[in-house]
Amino acid sequence: xxxxxxxxxxxxxxxxxxxxxxxxxSNLALVAGALSVGIGFGLQSIVNNFVSGLIILFEHxxxxxxYIELDTGLTGxxxxxxxxxxxxNTNDNIDIVVPNxxxxxxxxxxxxxxxxxxxxxxxxxVAYGSDKELVKKAAMEAAAEVPYTLTHMKGREPDIWLVxxxxxxxxxxxLVWVNRQGARxxxxxxxxxxxxxxxxxxxxxxxxxxxxxxxxLRSGWPGKPEVSEPVGPExxxxxx
Numbered sequence: 001x002x003x004x005x006x007x008x009x010x011x012x013x014x015x016x017x018x019x020x021x022x023x024x025x026s027n028l029a030l031v032a033g034a035l036s037v038g039i040g041f042g043l044q045s046i047v048n049n050f051v052s053g054l055i056i057l058f059e060h061x062x063x064x065x066x067y068i069e070l071d072t073g074l075t076g077x078x079x080x081x082x083x084x085x086x087x088x089n090t091n092d093n094i095d096i097v098v099p100n101x102x103x104x105x106x107x108x109x110x111x112x113x114x115x116x117x118x119x120x121x122x123x124x125x126v127a128y129g130s131d132k133e134l135v136k137k138a139a140m141e142a143a144a145e146v147p148y149t150l151t152h153m154k155g156r157e158p159d160i161w162l163v164x165x166x167x168x169x170x171x172x173x174x175l176v177w178v179n180r181q182g183a184r185x186x187x188x189x190x191x192x193x194x195x196x197x198x199x200x201x202x203x204x205x206x207x208x209x210x211x212x213x214x215x216x217l218r219s220g221w222p223g224k225p226e227v228s229e230p231v232g233p234e235x236x237x238x239x240x
Contacts, residue, residue, distance in 0.1 A: 003057055007083075045101075049084045052100035056081060062103055062110065067184040069109040070102065077184060091185060116180040117150060122193045125169030127207035132170075136160045138204045139174050142196035148182030148189050169209045 056062045062078060068088070069075045076090040086103065088096045111118060126135055143149050143158040150156050156177040164171040174193065182189040201208060 049100040052104040055104055067111040071106045111183050117177055118183045119177050122174040124197055125171045127209040130206050134204055138200040142200040143176050145196050146192045148178040150177040150179055168212050
């Protein structure tokens with residue numbers, strides 16, 4: 001409402017200023033025709049972004065402070081929503097100006113729209129023959145040591161799943177609910193859990209395997225030609 005009131009005051013002031021210099025607005029058809037020509041030739045993108053900004057404000061699909069991700073791969077926190085564009089602050093503290101139309105015409109992922117928390121999935125693998133219960137214990141302890149983990153919310157406890165028998169490893173999935181700080185730093189959050197997992201797995205002596213390949217040699221390859229030489233009695237002990 002504050003933003004709409006701001007726009008209404010600007011438009012009203014513009015009309016009053018133009019009226020004070022003698023411009024007659026009685027012929028609205030002429031004014032509307034001039035505006036349509038101007039919009040069609042030079043102001044189409046500006047009006048598109050302006051209307052998109054109003055749609056964003058009415059739908060509440062984007063708010064200041066939300067952590068978002070665009071189809072282009074851009075991620076960051078919404079810093080401000082302006083008339084023509086929205087200011088995004090990335091995790092590297094870089095401010096990027098994005099036209100409002102991109103938030104309406106393309107797919108937008110808002111990580112913190114409904115709630116300020118979310119669940120992350122951390123895949124990892126261990127060697128065949130590892131104790132599954134020990135792997136679960138190590139993963140739970142690793143999750144508890146990361147400060148982004150939610151530990152006191154019922155129904156949002158960390159969990160560990162065995163999801164696949166891989167070529168070289170038993171593949172597990174660590175599912176953890178993280179707080180707002182973790183939701184706004186997905187790369188740092190993933191790195192923190194991987195760091196803690198590697199530390200705990202080493203502490204319990206659980207091997208993290210590397211890719212292995214078996215090489216099978218076919219029989220019947222052409223061998224080195226044998227050279228027959230006469231063997232005397234004195235050479236019997238030296239030739240096999």
